[in-house]
Amino acid sequence: MQTIRISNIDVDVSFKDIKNVHLSVHPPNGRVTVSAPRHIDLDTVKVYAATKLAWIKKERNKILNQDRQGRKNFVTRESHYLFGKRYLLKVTIASRPKVILHHSRIELQVPATYNSAQKEAMLYRFYRKELRTKLNKLIPEYAAKMGLGTPGFGIKKMKTKWGSCSIERRHLWFNIELAKKPDQCIEYIIVHEMAHLLERNHNKNFTSIVSRFFPNWQVQKKILNELPLYHA
Numbered sequence: 634m635q636t637i638r639i640s641n642i643d644v645d646v647s648f649k650d651i652k653n654v655h656l657s658v659h660p661p662n663g664r665v666t667v668s669a670p671r672h673i674d675l676d677t678v679k680v681y682a683a684t685k686l687a688w689i690k691k692e693r694n695k696i697l698n699q700d701r702q703g704r705k706n707f708v709t710r711e712s713h714y715l716f717g718k719r720y721l722l723k724v725t726i727a728s729r730p731k732v733i734l735h736h737s738r739i740e741l742q743v744p745a746t747y748n749s750a751q752k753e754a755m756l757y758r759f760y761r762k763e764l765r766t767k768l769n770k771l772i773p774e775y776a777a778k779m780g781l782g783t784p785g786f787g788i789k790k791m792k793t794k795w796g797s798c799s800i801e802r803r804h805l806w807f808n809i810e811l812a813k814k815p816d817q818c819i820e821y822i823i824v825h826e827m828a829h830l831l832e833r834n835h836n837k838n839f840t841s842i843v844s845r846f847f848p849n850w851q852v853q854k855k856i857l858n859e860l861p862l863y864h865a
């Protein structure tokens with residue numbers, strides 16, 4: 634797979650044994666892909682995608698608006714996810730903010746004055762801590778398997794990607810939304826990003842590296858592309 638850039642939008646291009654060009658915009662974060670017949674070159678794909686720019690933008694807006702409608706209010710009995718498991722939120726009043734993980738509930742203890750944005754920020758601090766603990770365990774495990782030194786990493790909000798890799802700095806970034814996803818999905822993103830330390834491009838060699846260390850990757854990739862960022 635190769636990536637081209639059209640007016641600030643990344644477009645993932647793959648060449649296949651097909652007759653026509655297929656352009657798609659995927660939920661949850663508006664990823665754009667083009668499948669093209671092998672006899673077409675990348676410049677032709679670029680020109681084609683550029684002529685479809687208005688359509689791409691319209692589709693992306695639709696998807697990102699759906700996402701916004703799925704936004705949470707951070708009230709009792711609302712569903713929230715941690716590592717692929719659904720929890721019901723329980724909001725209780727307390728003098729100090731605190732998040733407690735129960736068997737099937739996430740309890741937010743909040744001062745009575747807290748609004749939903751403050752509750753969201755609290756939950757995301759909790760997600761960040763939980764995800765960091767998981768990554769601290771998994772990254773050295775996979776680094777050892779892949780014959781790599783353990784790279785540095787950070788967690789941040791990312792709009793269109795689950796992870797990224799700065800090859801020169803040997804530093805990985807992970808989307809905080811991964812805290813909501815099943816462990817297997819997180820492991821796939823770790824392997825994908827670390828594979829870039831061995832191969833910069835999304836080429837055949839890259840795919841074979843990912844397949845060697847995470848054979849199930851296509852399934853996890855599909856789950857990540859289909860699961861909504863915010864569960865309704």
Ligand SMILES: [Zn+2]
Nearest residue numbers: 825826829835
């Ligand atoms: Zn990549």
